[in-house]
Amino acid sequence: MLLEVFLILGTIIVYFLRSRKKEETLSFKDGWWGRGQKPDTEEDATIWPFKVETTEKDLSDLYRRLDEARFSEPLEDSCFHYGTNSVYLRKVVSYWKNQFNWKKQVEILNKYPQFKTKIQGIDIHFVHVKPPCLPEGRSAKPLLMVHGWPGSFYEFYKIIPLLTDPASHGLSDEHIFEVICPSIPGYGFSEAPHKQGFNSVSAASVFYELMLRLGFSEFYAQGGDWGWLICTNLAQIAPNHLKGLHLNLASVTNMGFTHLLSILLGRYLPGLFGFQEEDVRRMFPFLKKGLYRILLESGYAHIQATKPDTVGCGLNDSPVGLAAYILEKFSTWTDLEFRNLEDGGLERKFNLDDLLTNIMIYWVSGCIVSSMRFYKENLQKGIGTQKHEKLPVQVPTGIASFPNEIMHTPQAWAQKKYTNIVSFHLMPKGGHFAALEEPELLAEDILQFVGRVEKEQLWRKKGE
Secondary structure, three states: OHHHHHHHHHHHHHHHHHHHHHHOOOOOOOOOOOOOOOOOOOOOOOEEEEOOOOOHHHHHHHHHHHHOOOOOOOOOOOOOOOOOOHHHHHHHHHHHHHOOOHHHHHHHHOOOOEEEEEEOOEEEEEEEEOOOOOOOOOOOEEEEEEOOOOOOHHHHOOOHHHHHOHHHHOOOOOOOEEEEEEOOOOOOOOOOOOOOOOOHHHHHHHHHHHHHHOOOOOEEEEEOOHHHHHHHHHHHHOOOOEEEEEEOOOOOOOOOHHHHHHHHHOOOOHHHHOOOHHHHHHHOOHHHHHHHHHHHHOHHHHHHOOOHHHHHHHHHHOHHHHHHHHHHHHHHOOOHHHHHOOOOOHHHHOOHHHHHHHHHHHHHHOOHHHHHHHHHHHHOOOOOOOHHHHOOEOOOEEEEEOOOOOOOOOHHHHHHHEOOEEEEEEOOOOOOOHHHHOHHHHHHHHHHHHHHHHHHOHHHHOOO
């Protein structure tokens, strides 16, 4: 009798644990984001080639608007503390008109194969780069790389060759990748959703469908900014298909009592909360490096999370306004100290051709408004209220934590969300736009992470 009781209890416990594990999977969001009603016919899964093209009419209109720009006078000695300094902005616009060669940059954009396919009613644009030379008997590992705002697929152009042909760039070729870089719907050359409600879970569902359509049942994913959240949601939707998740930003939105206590006492008792010395340096004093920093640098997010179309109308009509808005983020998010420089330090880490190419992607596609709406769709219900924010991620995870990111997330915090962290590195330099700013460092971290996952076959041990 006692044995039967134990068997029954054991069965109940096993059932409970399995049921609980199922609940920890995020549901795939099968939406319809096209115009009008969803048709009864099955969606066409055709994939067709795409190239970036602009007309002389488009360029003439751009140059006319640049010529007619009306600049404001900056406050004396204000540098970038009030936003993009118009003294420097004039120099950028002059370069844009007189030296920047958009046609040459279009050739660079088109050097990698690009495609489109319709998913859930909208055209999805993506770059798909295969290894130029794959050793006999080897297979490339598919890697989905997702950008954020105000970036684009172009952010990855410097890191793509390091991943698809690492040996030619002085890196280990133990693992070679086939890289897929989609444009988030409403960004760049991906069609914008025509319905309300397209959030990160929607984007993750679309990209999951894209990878399956390309024939990849198992793959890796990498992201920062919105790419962090989209790839995180993808790991929650399809944990058995994602072999590994690599992030260069890992924000935690569901804060518990331990997090709050560590904010109060972590500076004095770092070991008690699992903080390293570098964590303490990056986080404290928390009022200055945490709360005040967020208040100072998040005004744009509040606007975009509430009334994105209002400011977006002006940015979509003025290339100079658009440049000012985007360049300020590339300055501050690369290094907060750049606010103290009249040129925003922009050319210390980037060149104007790269910066203007990213801006031109927003301009020629007319996507700034739809890209900003993504904030409203993700944040209008509040922070910490959505199901995905409360679910853990069990997929093997690697995190590259760059020192100049606006907010630092220590491993002790990250592992509450990402329960299977196999690689967490405090990077020596770099900021928010890691793939564009420090492609070698990011590539090396991705390679070592995947190497560890593959060697130990960690994706097969999820949930054990």
